[in-house]
Amino acid sequence: MYKKFVFYTMQINIYNQNAERVGDLKLSDKVFGVKVNNDLVHQATVTQMANQRQVIAHTKDRSEVRGGGRKPWRQKGTGRARHGSSRSPIWIGGGVTFGPRNDRNFKKRINKKMKQNAIFMVLSDKVANNHFAVLDKFEIIEFKTKFFNQIISGFESKIFVPADDGQKSLSTQTDEKAIKTQVKKKINKRSFLIIVDKIDKKLNYSAKNLVGVELINLDNINIVDLLKYKDLIFTKAAVEKIEERYQ
Numbered sequence: 001m002y003k004k005f006v007f008y009t010m011q012i013n014i015y016n017q018n019a020e021r022v023g024d025l026k027l028s029d030k031v032f033g034v035k036v037n038n039d040l041v042h043q044a045t046v047t048q049m050a051n052q053r054q055v056i057a058h059t060k061d062r063s064e065v066r067g068g069g070r071k072p073w074r075q076k077g078t079g080r081a082r083h084g085s086s087r088s089p090i091w092i093g094g095g096v097t098f099g100p101r102n103d104r105n106f107k108k109r110i111n112k113k114m115k116q117n118a119i120f121m122v123l124s125d126k127v128a129n130n131h132f133a134v135l136d137k138f139e140i141i142e143f144k145t146k147f148f149n150q151i152i153s154g155f156e157s158k159i160f161v162p163a164d165d166g167q168k169s170l171s172t173q174t175d176e177k178a179i180k181t182q183v184k185k186k187i188n189k190r191s192f193l194i195i196v197d198k199i200d201k202k203l204n205y206s207a208k209n210l211v212g213v214e215l216i217n218l219d220n221i222n223i224v225d226l227l228k229y230k231d232l233i234f235t236k237a238a239v240e241k242i243e244e245r246y247q
Contacts, residue, residue, distance in 0.1 A: 011024050072086050
């Protein structure tokens, strides 16, 4: 179904919480070196979104609406059309014909290996396009969103820096208000997915209020979140765990 895509180098840097390089890590070709099949990725994405869909819209038919037990008027002699119930669909307040029902089933199925390969393809694409970084470990001493934000800001400014990010124009500006506005716009465009091998309460609550930042456990990795967020940060333990699991 897919062929292995061999990179020129599968060596990737490991960074600490200050976005400083502290070592190297060799990635497995079976997980991070898979050639992308767009059709398979699309199928896996549609399947997950369909299975997460909540059927909310629901209308009542004539057997479920209230009232209508008595015949509105006698069958003959009134000069009006005959009716047997005021809950008929042609009456105001009556039942709905062919309306949406909450018993609809949108579930889809996909082969387990197909779903797994689709996730590998997205991970491989992140690595190939420099939207993937490895963090040695996540350690937060106290519940501090500010400290977590500093870690993300370091990765944002030092590692995930696009070629035309406009840093030159930012440094040449003298208007302090314009600089703050530009930095604020950059923060609002954040798109980080952080995957750790194990989530504790301090990590979870520290990342909860940050816009454009999502923290999940490796066991909850899914293709929709991988595609939703632009930049991906794995802890070293999470990389080793996913390679060991699917080796």
